[in-house]
Amino acid sequence: MRCPYCYSDNDGVRDSRIVEDGKAIRRRRFCNHCRRRFTTYERVEGLLQVRKRDQTHQDFSRVKIERGLRAACWKRKIEAEEIQKLAAEIEAHILDNYEKEVTSEEIGNLCMEFLRDVDQVAFVRFASVYRSFSDAQDFVDELTPILKIKAKAKKKKTSKELDS
Numbered sequence: 001m002r003c004p005y006c007y008s009d010n011d012g013v014r015d016s017r018i019v020e021d022g023k024a025i026r027r028r029r030f031c032n033h034c035r036r037r038f039t040t041y042e043r044v045e046g047l048l049q050v051r052k053r054d055q056t057h058q059d060f061s062r063v064k065i066e067r068g069l070r071a072a073c074w075k076r077k078i079e080a081e082e083i084q085k086l087a088a089e090i091e092a093h094i095l096d097n098y099e100k101e102v103t104s105e106e107i108g109n110l111c112m113e114f115l116r117d118v119d120q121v122a123f124v125r126f127a128s129v130y131r132s133f134s135d136a137q138d139f140v141d142e143l144t145p146i147l148k149i150k151a152k153a154k155k156k157k158t159s160k161e162l163d164s
C-alpha cells in the first residue's frame with residue numbers, strides 16, 4: 001500500500017477489522033518511511049478469501065469461526081463474551097497476517113492454537129472434529145449440528161417435531 005503522504009511503498013498494519021456488515025475491511029496502517037498513519041477501506045472485491053482444500057474460495061467469516069468455537073466450548077464454563085473476544089482476536093490475527101487469501105487449514109490451526117490456551121476440553125473437541133473433516137470451513141458447518149444432536153439426545157423429548 002502506497003503511503004498517501006510520502007508515496008513510499010513500505011507500510012505496516014496496526015490493526016484490521018471487518019466493518020459494514022462484512023462488506024469491507026478497515027486497516028489502520030503506518031508508514032515505515034515517514035512514520036505517519038493512514039487508514040484504508042477494502043471493499044468486497046478486496047475482501048479476504050478463504051481457500052478450501054478443494055481449491056474453491058469463499059469470503060472470510062468471523063461468524064463461522066465464532067460458531068465453531070461456541071460449539072467446541074459447549075457446556076464448558078466459558079462466557080459467551082469470551083468466545084466472542086476469542087473470535088475477534090483470531091480474526092484480527094488473520095487480517096493482520098493475510099492480505100488476500102488464507103487457507104481453511106490455517107484458520108483451523110489458529111483456532112486450535114487459541115483454544116488450547118483457554119480450555120483443554122474445548123481444544124480436544126475442536127481438534128478431533130476439525131481433523132476428521134480435514135477442512136476448517138466445513139468442520140465449522142458440521143460441528144454445530146453434531147453437538148446439537150448430542151444435546152438433544154440427552155434431553156427428554158418434549159416436542160412432536162418428528163411427526164411429519
Ligand SMILES: [Zn+2]
Pocket residue numbers: 003004005006007008031032033034035036
Ligand atoms: Zn509515508
